[in-house]
Amino acid sequence: MKSLKKKLAVLLFAQIPIHGFAQQQLQPPNDVDLRAAYCVPIVRNQVDIYQNAMTEPPSNSQVDQAIKKLAADAQQNLARLQRYLVPRMPYLDSTALLAAMAQGKDDSQRALTEATQCMATCQNKPNPMQCMNACTTDTMQRVRRCSQLDWLPF
Structure with missing residues (x-):
């Protein structure tokens, strides 16, 4: 009986750090975390597009x-x-990060569609590049911000 109590005490003691870690509160992501999560699918899509373009003759x-x-x-x-x-993800509440990533993925696709429409509209204009530069949407502007990462701390 004494041996069983001792074993139970050891098991309970062993569970304290695990239980304490499992109960740890996750931090809400800050603005930089959310912006980084938003930009990941956008930049990943850019990588794919450019790599596909490089496979063309x-x-x-x-x-x-x-x-x-x-x-x-x-x-x-x-x-x-x-x-x-x-490295920050294990300490952050993932709900908002996943929402930001989903929004980034949606915006990336929408911006690509909008850019394709601009190209179709501008290709027969006297100055197509000027037309393309003027042809911008809110979505395209948000996506472009992911090309300049000066807002990251390092």
């Missing part, structure tokens, strides 16, 4: 070089976002 060396640079920049941005967000 070469057309113009300047265009191909520009696409390679865009692909490298997007890959660096994705790595930077992940270096910031991944």
Whole structure:
């Protein structure tokens, strides 16, 4: 009987740190966390688009070089976002992060559709680049902010 009590006490003592850790309150994500979560699917989509464009047969060396640079920049941005967000995720409430990621994914697709519509509208204009620069939506502006990561702390 004494041996059983001792074993139960050991088991209960062993459970204290585990139970205490399981009860730990998760922090709500801050604005930078949410923005990083929003940008991850956007930048991941950019990486995919640029990598697919690089598999196309070469057309113009300047265009191909520009696409390679865009692909490298997007890959660096994705790595930077992940270096910031991944270590923080175990301590953050994931509900808002998942919502931000879903919004980023939706906005990325919407911005691509809107950019395609702008290209179709602007291609026959006298100055297509000026038309494209003027053709912007709120969604496109939000997505573009994910290309400049100066808001990340490192």
